[in-house]
Each structure stands twice: as structure tokens, then as C-alpha cells.
Amino acid sequence: MESFLIKGGVPLHGEVTISGSKNAALPILAATLLTDEPCVIRRVPDLSDTRFMVKILESLGATARFADGTVKVHARKIKGYADYELVRKMRGSICIAGPLLGRLHKARVSLPGGCIIGARPINLHLKGFASLGATIKIEGGYVDAAAKKLVGNSVFLGGRAGPTVLGTANVMMAATLADGVTVIESAACEPEVVDLAVFLNAMGAQITGAGSPTITVTGVAKLHGAEHEVIPDRVEAATFLIAAGATDGEVTLKGARADHLRAVIDKLNEAGVAVERAGAHLVARRRTRLKPVDVTTLPYAGFPTDVQAQMMSLLALAPGISIITERIFESRFMHVSELARLGADIEIEGPSAIVKGGRALSGAPVMASDLRASAALVIAGMAAKGSTQVNRIYHLDRGYERMDLKLQKLGARIGRIEEK
Ligand code: EPZ
Numbered sequence: 081m082e083s084f085l086i087k088g089g090v091p092l093h094g095e096v097t098i099s100g101s102k103n104a105a106l107p108i109l110a111a112t113l114l115t116d117e118p119c120v121i122r123r124v125p126d127l128s129d130t131r132f133m134v135k136i137l138e139s140l141g142a143t144a145r146f147a148d149g150t151v152k153v154h155a156r157k158i159k160g161y162a163d164y165e166l167v168r169k170m171r172g173s174i175c176i177a178g179p180l181l182g183r184l185h186k187a188r189v190s191l192p193g194g195c196i197i198g199a200r201p202i203n204l205h206l207k208g209f210a211s212l213g214a215t216i217k218i219e220g221g222y223v224d225a226a227a228k229k230l231v232g233n234s235v236f237l238g239g240r241a242g243p244t245v246l247g248t249a250n251v252m253m254a255a256t257l258a259d260g261v262t263v264i265e266s267a268a269c270e271p272e273v274v275d276l277a278v279f280l281n282a283m284g285a286q287i288t289g290a291g292s293p294t295i296t297v298t299g300v301a302k303l304h305g306a307e308h309e310v311i312p313d314r315v316e317a318a319t320f321l322i323a324a325g326a327t328d329g330e331v332t333l334k335g336a337r338a339d340h341l342r343a344v345i346d347k348l349n350e351a352g353v354a355v356e357r358a359g360a361h362l363v364a365r366r367r368t369r370l371k372p373v374d375v376t377t378l379p380y381a382g383f384p385t386d387v388q389a390q391m392m393s394l395l396a397l398a399p400g401i402s403i404i405t406e407r408i409f410e411s412r413f414m415h416v417s418e419l420a421r422l423g424a425d426i427e428i429e430g431p432s433a434i435v436k437g438g439r440a441l442s443g444a445p446v447m448a449s450d451l452r453a454s455a456a457l458v459i460a461g462m463a464a465k466g467s468t469q470v471n472r473i474y475h476l477d478r479g480y481e482r483m484d485l486k487l488q489k490l491g492a493r494i495g496r497i498e499e500k
Contacts, residue, residue: 084470084484086461087493088443091329094490095361098317098335099125099481100149100310103386104272106172107249108279108310109133112153113140113179114256115283117305121151124310125481128474132170139163140176160186164221171195174202177225178250181209182257186226191218196450198409204237204244208251211235212258232260232299241408242379243268248295249276255297256285264295270380271340275311282306314340316480317362318387319455321345323487324364325353326394326463331490333362343383347375347391351398372400372437377408389415389456392435396424397463399438405431415453418446422460422468443468451479458483462492471499 100123110133112119124130126149134151137144140162142155160180167173171192180187192202206216206223211234214227232255237247248268255262267273269291277290283306286298317336324331325348338345338357345355354367372395377385385408395402396419406412413433416426421444425436443466448454454476461468473496476483487494
């Protein structure tokens with residue numbers, strides 16, 4: 081297993097190009113199953129998750145080739161039954177269910193099960209499929225959805241923590257080939273949902289309202305092949321903006337979308353990290369001494385839960401009390417105890433973490449527990465004095481395209497080593 085070895089204390093300087101979005105690419109790759117014609121998806125980040133999705137498409141019978149950031153898929157003939165082990169291993173693969181149900185009127189996929197950040201049920205996905213007329217059976221770890229035909233309907237997809245991103249994506253995809261009109265209420269408004277709707281419309285779907293809480297899908301008889309370029313990864317962009325502030329450096333982001341990052345930029349400005357436009361690019365640097373701020377994670381356009389851990393690393397450096405409240409996932413504070421190993425002073429109180437910031441961090445061996453927690457540990461390790469070893473970075477490779485190489489280009493002293 082690989083680790084990162086980081087020698088801290090170096091301010092990051094230079095330019096970094098933001099990759100395509102993992103969370104947009106996964107449902108878009110799944111959507112290629114909706115047509116028997118070829119599709120070309122560009123700016124797909126080279127990650128273990130996207131490579132996994134390509135494997136799943138192939139296991140369903142599609143031909144798929146991933147090279148130089150482009151995936152060519154041809155799902156000429158497919159089956160409605162996905163390999164248990166493959167789907168079970170990556171939660172995001174649940175978004176093949178909607179396309180299979182839409183095109184074949186049947187889908188058999190393994191239940192994704194919980195993960196370290198929360199229980200993550202799929203009841204809302206299934207509620208959406210049932211509203212289109214599908215019967216749902218859960219047996220032997222599988223969910224079976226089947227329908228003689230799908231009929232458009234209205235469905236409210238709000239849950240315990242508000243809308244569901246992949247639930248909205250799944251129901252939207254299934255509804256593209258249903259008879260009649262589907263109205264999704266309390267839909268997720270994330271840019272990744274909008275990017276998926278853009279691709280589906282390029283395939284001949286009729287979707288309006290994506291990006292708002294009400295999405296309308298008018299079913300069509302058939303979808304055709306299409307080409308699409310995935311949006312930039314706003315979570316990767318946020319991670320580099322925060323790394324610039326935490327190391328007291330100056331970093332220029334190329335290819336990031338500022339309009340997808342408003343809540344993050346707003347909080348960073350409040351914390352003393354200026355994020356400014358420079359032509360088409362974004363530049364981040366500290367404007368003043370870091371200041372404590374309160375952050376609450378919310379559905380888009382609120383502050384993203386996928387940036388909560390990284391923001392905690394920054395606020396551990398800001399003198400004073402910051403309160404971070406996680407409203408989306410029940411147990412997304414696994415990074416707190418690892419940040420404490422680096423000397424951070426953080427207490428968990430229910431859904432909030434009380435960060436007593438301003439202590440100097442010092443390097444130590446730490447363990448990554450999930451994708452975004454690992455990014456937070458890399459940021460804290462770069463801000464800390466001495467050496468930090470971040471173990472189990474396979475978590476990080478799931479969602480960041482060669483983060484070590486990008487950071488080295490910015491002057492970081494970071495290397496990939498075999499875990500001892
Ligand atoms: C997507 O997951 C992202 N993953 C997550 O990013 C992200 O954290 C999440 O949206 C929220 O923004 C991908 O896009 C692949 P949800 P998703 O359904 O769609 C509850 C990362 O780090 N819920 O919007 O699975 C659920 O338990 C990952 O890149 C139900 O109760 O998340 C959670 O508390 C991590 N019933 C909340 O809703 C359901 O049927 C939001 O989950 C579905 C969800």
C-alpha cells in the first residue's frame with residue numbers, strides 16, 4: 081500500500097490545472113448505457129473510480145476505451161444485471177440503475193451499503209423508480225427494479241438531509257425514456273446534475289429546470305449517441321484554494337469555474353484567504369492573518385460537505401474558535417482524531433466540531449479514512465513543521481488525479497512511498 085511522505089513548511093507557489101469532475105463523470109459515463117449508439121466523453125479524470133466505472137460498463141456488455149482523458153463507449157447490446165462485487169465496491173456505481181431501468185425496464189444491482197461517512201441509504205432512488213411504475217424487490221443483497229413500461233409522474237425527492245444528488249441523477253435518467261412527463265420536486269441543484277442534464281439533452285432527451293429544485297423530463301422514444309466535455313472538478317479546485325491559504329502561498333488555478341465555488345470562496349475570504357479572478361484563472365493567497373469562521377455544510381449552493389475536512393485543516397491554523405457543523409452526513413469527522421495527531425485542538429459536539437485554532441502543527445504518521453479526509457491530512461501535513469506520512473492514500477487516488485505531481489509542481493516536498 082502506498083503513502084505520501086510530506087516535508088512541511090513550504091508555501092505553495094505556481095499554477096495548477098484543474099481536472100474534470102469525478103462526480104460529474106461517473107453519472108455521465110453511466111448515462112451512455114441509455115443509447116445503443118457510440119458516445120465520447122472528454123475531460124474524464126484518470127482516477128480509480130472512473131476506471132472502475134469503465135469496468136462496470138464493460139461488465140454490462142458495452143465496449144469502452146479510456147485514453148488521454150477521453151472515454152469512448154458503445155453500449156450496442158447490454159444486460160440489466162451488474163456484477164455484485166464490482167458495484168458493491170464503489171457507491172457511485174448505483175447510478176447505472178436508472179439507465180438500465182430506463183432502457184431495459186429492468187435493473188439488478190447490488191445494494192451499495194453504507195460507508196465510513198454515513199449510512200447512505202438509497203430509499204429516495206427507489207421511491208423515484210417506483211413513482212415511474214417500477215416494482216422494487218430487495219433480496220440477497222440485490223435491488224431488483226422492473227416495469228412493463230415506465231410512465232412519467234411527479235415525485236418529491238427530499239430526504240433527511242435535503243435533496244439527493246445521485247438519486248436525482250438516477251430518476252432523471254430513467255425518466256428520459258418513460259411515457260409522458262416526470263416532475264422531480266426537491267431535486268438536487270448541484271453543477272454535476274446540471275452537467276448530466278446537458279449531456280442527456282445532447283443525446284436527444286427533453287429536460288428542463290436542471291440546477292433548480294424542480295426538474296421536468298418529457299420522455300422520448302429513443303436516445304442517440306453524443307459527445308460531451310465534463311465540467312471541472314469544483315472539489316479539487318476548492319482543495320487547492322485551501323492548500324494555498326494553509327501554506328501561506330500563492331496559487332493560480334487554471335480551468336476552475338468560480339461560479340461553482342461561491343460558498344467556498346465566500347468562506348475563504350471571511351477566513352482571510354483572498355480568492356481573486358485573474359483573467360480566466362483564479363488566484364488564492366492570504367490577504368491577512370487567518371481568522372476563525374463558522375461553517376455549516378448544506379446542499380448546493382451552500383457550503384459543500386466534500387470540502388468540510390479540508391476547511392477544518394485550514395481553520396486549525398486560524399487563531400480563535402471556529403465551529404464546523406456537518407448537516408449532510410452523520411459521521412464525517414473521521415479526520416478529527418488524525419488532525420489531533422498533528423497537534424490540532426478539535427472537539428466534536430454532536431453534528432459540530434469545535435476547532436480551537438492557532439496552534440502550530442507538527443508532522444506525524446497519520447491514517448486516511450476516506451477520500452476528503454485524506455486531502456485534509458495532506459493539507460495539514462504541508463502546513464506542519466517536520467515530516468508527515470499519510471497512509472492509505474488509495475482513498476485519495478479515488479478522487480484526485482495525481483495530486484502528488486500537481487503539488488510537487490507547486491513546490492511541495494511530497495513523495496509517494498511504499499507504506500512500511
Ligand atoms: C454525492 O453522493 C457525491 N458522490 C458525494 O461525494 C457528495 O458528498 C454527496 O453527493 C453530497 O453532495 C458522487 O457524486 C459520486 P446524496 P450521493 O444522495 O449522491 C441521504 C465525494 O467525496 N440520502 O446527495 O450518494 C444520504 O444518506 C463523495 O466525492 C437518503 O437518506 O449523496 C445523505 O445523508 C462523498 N436517501 C444525504 O441524503 C437516499 O436515497 C445526501 O446524500 C439518498 C441519500
